[in-house]
Amino acid sequence: MENGHGLDGLSGTPATGANKTTVVMGAGPGGLCSAYVLSKAHRPTMVLEKAPFVGGLARTIKRQTEHGEFKFDIGGHRWFTKNDELNDLFREVVAEELLWVNRISRIYFDGRYVDYPLKISNALKAIGPITSARAVADYGRTRVTHRIKPVKIESMEDAYVDQFGPTLYKLFFQRYSEKVWGLPCDQMSGDWVSQRSKGMSLMTAVKDAVIPSKGKVVSLIDEFMYPRDGFGRFSERMADGITQMGNQIRLGTGVEKVHREGNRVTGLTVSTDAGTEFVEGDNFISSIPLTVLAQIMEPAAPAEVIEAAKKLTFRNIITVNLMLKKRQVTPDTWLYVHDRNILFGRFHEPKNWSPAMVPSDEYTSLVVEYFCSFGDHIWNMTEEQLVEQTVKHLIDDMGFITRDEVIDGFIIRAPRAYPSYVIGYEEPLAKIKAFIDGFENLQIIGRYGTFRYNNTDHSIETGLLAAKNILGEHHDLDQVNADKEYHEIKRVAEPAGTPSRR
Ligand SMILES: Cc1cc2nc3c(=O)[nH]c(=O)nc-3n(C[C@H](O)[C@H](O)[C@H](O)COP(=O)(O)OP(=O)(O)OC[C@H]3O[C@@H](n4cnc5c(N)ncnc54)[C@H](O)[C@@H]3O)c2cc1C
Numbered sequence: 001m002e003n004g005h006g007l008d009g010l011s012g013t014p015a016t017g018a019n020k021t022t023v024v025m026g027a028g029p030g031g032l033c034s035a036y037v038l039s040k041a042h043r044p045t046m047v048l049e050k051a052p053f054v055g056g057l058a059r060t061i062k063r064q065t066e067h068g069e070f071k072f073d074i075g076g077h078r079w080f081t082k083n084d085e086l087n088d089l090f091r092e093v094v095a096e097e098l099l100w101v102n103r104i105s106r107i108y109f110d111g112r113y114v115d116y117p118l119k120i121s122n123a124l125k126a127i128g129p130i131t132s133a134r135a136v137a138d139y140g141r142t143r144v145t146h147r148i149k150p151v152k153i154e155s156m157e158d159a160y161v162d163q164f165g166p167t168l169y170k171l172f173f174q175r176y177s178e179k180v181w182g183l184p185c186d187q188m189s190g191d192w193v194s195q196r197s198k199g200m201s202l203m204t205a206v207k208d209a210v211i212p213s214k215g216k217v218v219s220l221i222d223e224f225m226y227p228r229d230g231f232g233r234f235s236e237r238m239a240d241g242i243t244q245m246g247n248q249i250r251l252g253t254g255v256e257k258v259h260r261e262g263n264r265v266t267g268l269t270v271s272t273d274a275g276t277e278f279v280e281g282d283n284f285i286s287s288i289p290l291t292v293l294a295q296i297m298e299p300a301a302p303a304e305v306i307e308a309a310k311k312l313t314f315r316n317i318i319t320v321n322l323m324l325k326k327r328q329v330t331p332d333t334w335l336y337v338h339d340r341n342i343l344f345g346r347f348h349e350p351k352n353w354s355p356a357m358v359p360s361d362e363y364t365s366l367v368v369e370y371f372c373s374f375g376d377h378i379w380n381m382t383e384e385q386l387v388e389q390t391v392k393h394l395i396d397d398m399g400f401i402t403r404d405e406v407i408d409g410f411i412i413r414a415p416r417a418y419p420s421y422v423i424g425y426e427e428p429l430a431k432i433k434a435f436i437d438g439f440e441n442l443q444i445i446g447r448y449g450t451f452r453y454n455n456t457d458h459s460i461e462t463g464l465l466a467a468k469n470i471l472g473e474h475h476d477l478d479q480v481n482a483d484k485e486y487h488e489i490k491r492v493a494e495p496a497g498t499p500s501r502r
Pocket residue numbers: 025026027028029030031032048049050051054055056057058074075076077078079080253254255256287288289317369414417418445446447448449454455456457459
């Protein structure tokens with residue numbers, strides 16, 4: 001891994017301090033953030049990572065071809081947070097590799113485009129006057145009915161209908177959500193919607209369009225930070241910092257067993273190419289899947305905890321990465337594809353994020369996302385089938401590319417990419433968490449580590465707070481990503497700095 005200017009001040013300090021070793025399970029951004037913060041505080045820390053690379057879901061993959069090097073995130077990763085401490089950390093780590101990127105995202109449905117997130121005038125224009133009138137009327141009806149007889153928002157469908165009315169829900173949310181989750185929206189919990197779009201509704205959009213008001217919801221963030229050579233550089237550079245500060249990241253080291261005695265974790269059994277070994281530690285931070293953690297305790301966790309872990313499910317993602325001899329496919333940051341006959345759900349064009357993601361301006365590439373579950377027809381498709389299916393959709397159904405523009409393609413399988421908030425998930429989750437909370441030296445962080453739909457900023461925030469707890473502070477990690485408002489909303493009355501360009 002390279003050295004960089006942002007990390008120069010960190011080198012050479014041996015890890016000493018309180019002399020208690022922290023063992024971090026998983027080298028995604030969450031785990032690396034914990035280790036980075038502890039390393040800066042001169043605490044001995046060891047990161048154990050099953051894969052032969054750092055970065056987890058937020059890594060960047062390089063592919064060398066005769067045309068030059070292409071780089072791919074696992075689905076484009078945009079940095080966004082309102083939290084200044086996290087923005088400062090991101091800037092410190094990425095340093096001179098930082099770029100600012102304009103965000104243009106659209107929904108593609110039935111051959112038409114609508115801005116995403118929904119801009120109401122643009123959405124109504126795209127669906128024509130008759131459907132628009134119906135959308136506004138049935139939204140009005142929903143509001144009146146819900147005012148007279150308040151309904152409990154339980155499912156994803158309830159939440160979307162409440163916010164946007166039945167017509168806009170069916171047109172712009174139902175099809176995509178069902179692709180992402182693989183289940184009808186009435187079986188999914190409304191929690192995901194509140195996390196993604198609380199404070200947004202047809203009402204607020206219309207009000208804001210006609211009555212400019214103080215503190216209104218003005219927009220979603222349309223500019224974001226991105227490392228020049230792919231989002232994975234954030235993790236790689238944290239890893240550089242950790243090793244420069246004298247701590248260790250052990251790749252190819254999978255945690256197999258978590259040994260416990262009373263209310264303490266005493267050590268881990270890990271497996272490497274050389275066999276299994278026991279790793280001791282004083283404090284433990286886990287970013288490995290919560291469902292796995294609960295099932296690898298030694299002695300085993302109580303039967304009800306194991307049962308609970310089996311009830312929680314994740315959605316997987318497969319990205320098909322295409323390298324193209326073409327200058328540009330679309331101007332979009334992301335394009336959300338709602339059509340049911342097109343199997344993938346979304347794609348991004350890395351060159352639109354950073355020119356360094358392709359060998360030269362003559363080339364572009366696409367990262368096309370398929371949502372799936374273990375054993376379903378998409379998960380069971382071979383690499384060859386998935387690449388061919390993608391190329392066919394892009395040529396025959398969308399008219400975006402021609403066959404002679406395709407240089408090559410490959411897939412990345414990312415299991416457990418999305419914690420599934422299926423209705424009823426809260427109960428088993430609470431059982432597992434109550435069990436884990438009983439350990440005085442074990443903290444859970446990250447996305448699948450906490451079974452929470454956390455973006456990178458939330459994942460590193462949990463990592464940061466877990467490290468601070470070890471350093472003697474007292475933070476409740478459950479409060480991360482528990483905002484009452486959609487985290488991307490920007491209000492006029494807010495002080496500038498969301499995030500600021502410094
Ligand atoms: C398609 C997609 C798009 C996304 N886009 C964005 C975006 O635009 N912006 C954003 O901020 N976030 C985005 N995210 C979310 C982001 O990827 C996650 O929030 C972040 O990667 C979570 O970090 P983490 O460290 O918790 O987990 P991970 O990145 O999943 O890392 C966990 C690590 O643990 C390792 N591990 C697992 N089991 C074991 C074991 N038994 N032993 C040792 N190691 C183990 C894994 O190999 C992995 O490296 C996106 C995610 C996806 C899937």
